[in-house]
Amino acid sequence: MSDNTDRTPLAEQEPPAIKKGWRFYTGVVVLILSLVLPLFAFLVPLLGLSTGLSAVVIGLLVAGGPEVLGLLAVALLGKDIFQYLRYKAKRAFGNLFTERVSKERYYFGLAINLISWVPLYLYGYLPTYLPSDNTRIYILIAGDLSFIFSMFIMGGEFWEKFRQIFIWEGKSQQTSN
Secondary structure, three states: OOOOOOOOOHHHOOOOOOOOOHHHHHHHHHHHHHHHHHHHHHHHHHHOOOHHHHHHHHHHHHOOHHHHHHHHHHHHHHHHHHHHHHHHHHHHHOOOOOOOOOHHHHHHHHHHHHHOOHHHHHHHHOHHHOOOOOHHHHHHHHHHHHHHHHHHHHOHHHHHHHHHOOOOOOOOOOOOO
């Protein structure tokens, strides 16, 4: 990992070094799949499935599948890959992505993340509160995309915190009385 700082002009910075092993390639594929999975819901009516089966397939494609894949991608990619992707995004979009995010930006991203689950729960438990036409699908797609976008708003700290959930360190803190 390089010692790039935000004070160094972007043109002079080197991209962070990453290992492009199976975790990198799998994580990128899973991340891309999580972004495009809701779009496949538009193809389900063309399959000629029954209404009930179509609803289940669309539900899996729009409500639930992208969130699970997004979290799996975060776990696979980790902080080093996030820093590499952030560098590439910074080159493309300027200073939109920063090394450290402010407390307000982190909590804003967290709020978007949590609010993006509301349409999923409404769809699962109170479907009458969502519109019954195609608007329901668009609401669920917006929820999925905002969930994924929120992880980028929260920055590298979130990616590392989430990744640590899946790493067993064999340590436990025991309190002595």
